[in-house]
Amino acid sequence: MFNSNSSITNSQFQIPDSLINYTLHLADNTLILAQQNSAWCGHGPILEQDIAITNISLDLLGQARNFYQYAAQLINEFKAHSPKERAGGEATEDTLAYLRDNREYKNCLLTEQENGDWAKTILRQFLFSNYQYLLYEKLQYGEDEQLRAIAEKALKEVIYHLKWSSEWVIRLGDGTHESHQRISNAVIELWPYVDELFINADYESALIANNIAVDGGSIKKSWLQGTEEIFSEAMLSVPQNVFSQKGGKQGIHTEQLGYILAEMQFLQRAYPDSVW
Numbered sequence: 001m002f003n004s005n006s007s008i009t010n011s012q013f014q015i016p017d018s019l020i021n022y023t024l025h026l027a028d029n030t031l032i033l034a035q036q037n038s039a040w041c042g043h044g045p046i047l048e049q050d051i052a053i054t055n056i057s058l059d060l061l062g063q064a065r066n067f068y069q070y071a072a073q074l075i076n077e078f079k080a081h082s083p084k085e086r087a088g089g090e091a092t093e094d095t096l097a098y099l100r101d102n103r104e105y106k107n108c109l110l111t112e113q114e115n116g117d118w119a120k121t122i123l124r125q126f127l128f129s130n131y132q133y134l135l136y137e138k139l140q141y142g143e144d145e146q147l148r149a150i151a152e153k154a155l156k157e158v159i160y161h162l163k164w165s166s167e168w169v170i171r172l173g174d175g176t177h178e179s180h181q182r183i184s185n186a187v188i189e190l191w192p193y194v195d196e197l198f199i200n201a202d203y204e205s206a207l208i209a210n211n212i213a214v215d216g217g218s219i220k221k222s223w224l225q226g227t228e229e230i231f232s233e234a235m236l237s238v239p240q241n242v243f244s245q246k247g248g249k250q251g252i253h254t255e256q257l258g259y260i261l262a263e264m265q266f267l268q269r270a271y272p273d274s275v276w
Helices: 017-038 047-081 093-098 118-139 145-173 177-193 202-208 217-233 255-264 266-270
Strands: none
Touching (some): 017 093, 047 093, 047 145, 145 177, 145 217, 255 266
């Protein structure tokens, strides 16, 4: 297990690089999805659901903050022990969220997909929450103390996210002709981005053997079973033979991420070091 209070050496199975990148990946997933969901604040179909999607955004933002704070701690510790890496000042949760370019973000492509209509937003949340539930369930028993604690705390929130989004997928799929058509279209649009969730990036592979990161392949079957159960109730079909899009974990994104960052980072980049 990596102890952030101890001296860091590159011999520790590619730590800190892999652990930093993995923690940033987890943070970026939740931050970008939180930013996307927050656009529904004041625009939800009814007040109750407007509040629900906004609260989910806040939950995800809280998870992102915890991951970014840990990543910043790791980066600063690494710099302290690596003279060549000391340039650039101290890392903080704000610098990691607001001062990185799109190629430095490691979120999965699914999380950055445009909101579209309510059905597409709901399905995106369901697909990710189903994955996140299985991910955190395993991560809470991992060897890294900080990641374990974050996952254990966040799992309580994700259980609600999954329940809420599942109910909405069923409601839309088994509703009117229009609602069924909209959620069906959302499945077609989003399905090409789900496989990336389960394909391990290099920094994940470096940690899996030491029980720090979760092997995406180990949870794919459970994810698919859970998804098929909800789809069956919603009278939806799982697409077959779909070309998979990937690259987000390595920093290769769709143009949508550029729009997200332009809005999210504008204030900090226009007025550097601003604080509330």
